[in-house]
Amino acid sequence: MRSYFFFCLLVISISSLFAQERGLLTPEKRKAFADYLFCEKDYLRAAEEFEAVNNENQNDSLQYKIGLCFLKMGEYEKAKHDFSQLRNSSLGEESRLLTLKIAFLQNEGNKESTEPSFKNEVYKTASLRLTMALKIKERITQTNLISLGNILDENDKVDFNTIFLNKERWQRKSPFAAAIFSAILPGAGKIYTKNYGDGITSLVVTGLFTFLCYENILAGHPTRAWIFAGLTGFFYWGNVYGSYISARNYNREKEEELNSEYESYLGSKNYFVPEEIEGKCK
Amino acid sequence: MKPLWLIFLLVISVKVGLAQAQLGTQLAYAESLFAQEKYFDAITEAKRVAFFDSTEQYVFEVNSLIADSYKNGGKLSEAVQYYTKAEMSANTADELFATKIKIIKINILRRAFYLANHQLDELEKDSRFASDSSTLQYWRGWNDLFHDDWQNAAARFGKIDSAAALKNICQEVQKKKYSVSFAKGLSIIFPGAGQIYTGNYVSGVLSLGWNVLFGYLTVQAFSAERVFDGVVIGAMLWLRFYNGNLSNAAKFAEEKNSMLYNETLDYLQKNYQGNKP
Numbered sequence: 355m356r357s358y359f360f361f362c363l364l365v366i367s368i369s370s371l372f373a374q375e376r377g378l379l380t381p382e383k384r385k386a387f388a389d390y391l392f393c394e395k396d397y398l399r400a401a402e403e404f405e406a407v408n409n410e411n412q413n414d415s416l417q418y419k420i421g422l423c424f425l426k427m428g429e430y431e432k433a434k435h436d437f438s439q440l441r442n443s444s445l446g447e448e449s450r451l452l453t454l455k456i457a458f459l460q461n462e463g464n465k466e467s468t469e470p471s472f473k474n475e476v477y478k479t480a481s482l483r484l485t486m487a488l489k490i491k492e493r494i495t496q497t498n499l500i501s502l503g504n505i506l507d508e509n510d511k512v513d514f515n516t517i518f519l520n521k522e523r524w525q526r527k528s529p530f531a532a533a534i535f536s537a538i539l540p541g542a543g544k545i546y547t548k549n550y551g552d553g554i555t556s557l558v559v560t561g562l563f564t565f566l567c568y569e570n571i572l573a574g575h576p577t578r579a580w581i582f583a584g585l586t587g588f589f590y591w592g593n594v595y596g597s598y599i600s601a602r603n604y605n606r607e608k609e610e611e612l613n614s615e616y617e618s619y620l621g622s623k624n625y626f627v628p629e630e631i632e633g634k635c636k
Numbered sequence: 637m638k639p640l641w642l643i644f645l646l647v648i649s650v651k652v653g654l655a656q657a658q659l660g661t662q663l664a665y666a667e668s669l670f671a672q673e674k675y676f677d678a679i680t681e682a683k684r685v686a687f688f689d690s691t692e693q694y695v696f697e698v699n700s701l702i703a704d705s706y707k708n709g710g711k712l713s714e715a716v717q718y719y720t721k722a723e724m725s726a727n728t729a730d731e732l733f734a735t736k737i738k739i740i741k742i743n744i745l746r747r748a749f750y751l752a753n754h755q756l757d758e759l760e761k762d763s764r765f766a767s768d769s770s771t772l773q774y775w776r777g778w779n780d781l782f783h784d785d786w787q788n789a790a791a792r793f794g795k796i797d798s799a800a801a802l803k804n805i806c807q808e809v810q811k812k813k814y815s816v817s818f819a820k821g822l823s824i825i826f827p828g829a830g831q832i833y834t835g836n837y838v839s840g841v842l843s844l845g846w847n848v849l850f851g852y853l854t855v856q857a858f859s860a861e862r863v864f865d866g867v868v869i870g871a872m873l874w875l876r877f878y879n880g881n882l883s884n885a886a887k888f889a890e891e892k893n894s895m896l897y898n899e900t901l902d903y904l905q906k907n908y909q910g911n912k913p
Contacts, residue, residue, distance in 0.1 A: 377658045377661075377662070378658060378659075378662055378684055378685075378688055383688070386687075387683075387684055387687050387688075390687050391683065396683070399679075399680050399683070402680070403680075562868075566868065569864070
């Protein structure tokens, strides 16, 4: 009996010796190495290793991990391609949810609405939240905020309400109003767009040139008066146009600020996507 | 029974030996990729060795190779990260010293001069490296050179026999450098002179012209008792051109010095055969 046991052990050991023929490049070792690279956040190398294993032995979970690597690298088109091939696999729901996340990250409209609902309750809630977050990103309304309220946690509701109020309450500056204000009083349009320094400078410079023009007319220096009149006109119309642009810049900057605040909030929530489906690392 | 035991032990030893030999072969392969300047692949293969090296036999070599590859690929922060790992696994004082110097070289390259100096101070204090003072002096010289302090660099290289060529280069650059404060001083006394000193003759003559013109108009306005005109021309035109003349003089001197700095570093990079960061 004992000799039989040792014989078996010997056979196993010798066979494992032959298994070393491919060294560190056996599919199992490559996969383990790829997983390690993935957890080290070396996604490009991880994707290459997963691909090498997948080429040898096609497997849904490997395809999924390749997609994850591309997602993490911001290579969204490649990630979408990989996930699209898994729609009917056991990782179909995870792939669909991550495709939805990519749609959000790429500022695409929601294309998931025609798809069947998620069977997994966690993914279903996540997809609903993400879909609504996408709608809010496009245009925030009280209606879609209320619909979102039904699928949010209490803390998230408070955060979303704050974001909504910030987006709702800020007042856009009208470029035409800014231009008109500056036409009436040079610099007023810029002050209206909270560009105080430029507003005061415009007022002082235009006022100074107007005064110089007036003084030269009184002193009987017509040439100088014309030069200063030209400069006054130049600064006056420049200030009117500048106020129009200033209002547009104000609106754009404010929108960017609010969008970035919204995106960083969603980023901190991983866009409502459960982190487990994006690769577990110890 | 005994022979079976012996064969089993033999197989196990061969297996362990083969596994380590495989890692050695893999490391050699990674090194060959590095030699072929295939840095991305060299890093992948070296990381593979690191992952499978359960006995941590090659930790130092692997981390050094990864760091060297990152450095040659221009990823300096990643290189420092792996040199630090190599430093922690150095087996001898020589390996430790060489790795620390590599980190210092990267800090010189990324212009972290104070950090490099601090690291050189630390090495100087370490009694294990007392015999390496000239090496430390040499890298201090490079740190000064990259820091645009050619005078100090020349002084440091002057203390090392083998660095005479570097000393001469530094002295030459120091001679060719324009003094920013001198250029500014010239332009304060005589508008445009600072620009002419830095070789920007057209700008110098133009600056002189503008200052003479607006100075004349200002003086004329005050002489004719047109005080407001005088103040406006003086403050808005003459003063503006006078100030512009001063900043131009300083800017031109800085630009010329910066060109000289870049040309010298470029020359050293291409032509200097000795050790460099």
